[in-house]
Amino acid sequence: MIMVRTTVMALVVALLFGAASLAYGAPRSPRDTLVVAQGFDPRCLSPLFGTAQQDKNVSGQVVERLVQFSPDSLGFLPELAIRWEKTAPDTLRVHLRRGVRFTNGEEFNAQSAKYSLDQMLASRALAFFVSHVRAAEVVDFYTVDVKARGPVSERMILTALAMGSFQYPPQYTQQVGLLQGFCQRPIGTGPYKFVEWVKDDRVVFEANPDYWGGAPRTRRLIFRPIPEGAARVAALQAGDIDLAVAVPLDAVDRISADPNLTTHSIRGMRVFGLMLSQKWEGPLQHKKVRQTLQYAIDVDGIIRTVLKGRARRVMGQPLTPEYFGYQQDFKGVAYDPDRAKKMLAEAGFPNGFQVTFKYPSGRYPQDKEISEVIASQLLKVGIRTQQVVMEPGEFLTQLSQLGLRDMFFFGTLPPPDAHFMYTQFVCDFRYAYWCRKDFDALMARASATSDDKERLKLYREMALIFQDDPPLVNLFAASDLYATAKSVAGWRPYKDQFLYLAKVYKRE
């Protein structure tokens, strides 16, 4: 553990300086080559390895899914599936694209699709998203049935497929191992073919001339890890890269002023909040105190200043309108420190109290700044915080060990369905910092029904429990920010943060 953390720190320092020099040392990106910079190098090029989007963005250029989320994440688009229909309360019949081959010559059909779906169902990394799916069955040469564990809505199955239905060539995958050889050399049906991976430097792809969607106009695609946001922007300005992911907000003005660059922003769905742990004795065990906190934090002020307006306030429920289960009519409360003070006094804390406040630095955009503002605003109503700033790795470790107390700043991006958001609050969830039996009962009912109207009603009741006995203070959903060279055409950001690059090219 010690070694890991020191190595991480040493790496951070090295990369801080290394990446900057790299950015200026690399050759300019030629016209038939697209260079994409993300924050870190993938750990494995198998999409089954983990759920980090930046990993999946790299492997996703080669390996495709049956279904993808639409750009606004409200619906689904066909990828290797062409259409689907419910044939029974627990069954979704999926019709596959015909005549598609993996780049090693293997054929894509119902057999290979079943093999790939079995991999998805066996994956530990994906279990959270696909646990309601039971099995995949071959119907005919180009049709598979996806069976759920019980009656379930079409959306729920499609969400699972959009999260994890990556399609692998069975022979090759069995030969090299999905989490071994495939990690180093992925093969799929996608618009690009894997060429080489130089660890911590670049992953190189070339266009797949036989791609079913038409060969990409971009001949070479390169992913480069540049950890520091400012260094990514500098590399973009120098013309070394063409697309930068996760651009820091503070660089927006600088990019706008550069005639060669464009920013792309999309309203993100990662919901940020202040979790109020119920695992520890203290003032936060009082329901009334937890209700008070939403009046004490000036979320609009934070959005206007620190987030430069590039965020949406999340109110009354930890969901944005894209989530299925979002309640249109729920209103938030206005910032009112005087009212908060009065409510605290009524709750028995006229002189305020002290709590521990943990937050990561570098895990989410502007996390430390936002947390410091929150701490300073809480102080104005008499809540003194003992702040603990944490390195992201340590933060995640403590999160899963239920060690974060008494409150902590966090963000979560589940698939856009209230089911996946609220699953994170049931009593036996890995990171459950709050527990209510009646909430769990509603959750069980919602999971057991295939009727979306019924689900909507149940999620409403669950959101009402959150308002009465809040496990968290809802804050905001920040926008995702990308920047490209002006010459880059044919690209748009997706709300699920996937990078679709098949149609991207560079203008003269």
Next chain:
Amino acid sequence: MAVVASPHPAVTLVPRRRRAASAFLRDRMAVIGVGLLIVIVAAALWPFGWLPHDPTWSDLDARLRPPAFLSGGSLSHPLGTDNLGRDILSRMMYGGRFSLFVALSAVAIAAAIGITAGLVAGYRGGRLDVVIMRLVDVQLAFPLLLLVIAVIAVLGTSLLVLIVVLGIPAWAHYARIVRGSTLATVSNTYVEAARALGGSEGRLITRHILPNLATPIVILTTFEIARLLLLESAVSFLGLGIQPPTPSWGTMIADGRNHLYEGWWVSTMPGLAIFVAVLAFNFVGDGLRDVLDPRLHARRGSF
């Protein structure tokens, strides 16, 4: 052992001190250093209630205000405000208190351990000397920043941890220099004479050897303070040092790092504070060495 009579140091000590003091005052750099230190210490000790603003109070509508000497600046925030609208001058003054306190306390720990170890090694010699000096070698060979980061990763960070973690590894410089000077002093005839008269070991060390080590120790201390001040800033910059809301110069630089384009002063002002403080300690250290170390006297005047 040499039997040539050497004058007892106490006889010449007083005039030498006086001469040193006047020489020190003639050293312009040293005087500037002392002046800067007085200003820095006064600012750091400035009572909390008299600070221009509460250093942790954030005003989101007054983010990244430039210093008074730039256009758009105002005298209510003489050095501007940071990314959260906090007054930089107040934070620098209040943060200096913690930065200096950590550096001074750490040096005190280092000196206590290092001087004791150095005296024992130099006076006793033999196997004990070998063991202590090898430990010094080990300590000096280990990259200090890495050690500090590793220890903090295990223990978590707090003011006390920070002081101890910075202080203990710094003992080696003291041990090495004190041992060398002890070896040189032990062979003096007045020490031998004191021993012949039946003086106890403790009396010999405290009355006859230690006073003669004052010069190198004082000089080393000024440099060590500067070194640990820098190290504390580095550790705080990495987020492992002093925790918010308490400001420290290192964390202030880190906070401003992402705002260099819109508000360069957020990082630059605390950076200047570190620069000036380290420079001041080094000036004073140089000045003291020049006047107290007789070997350097020949070179004086050429500067």
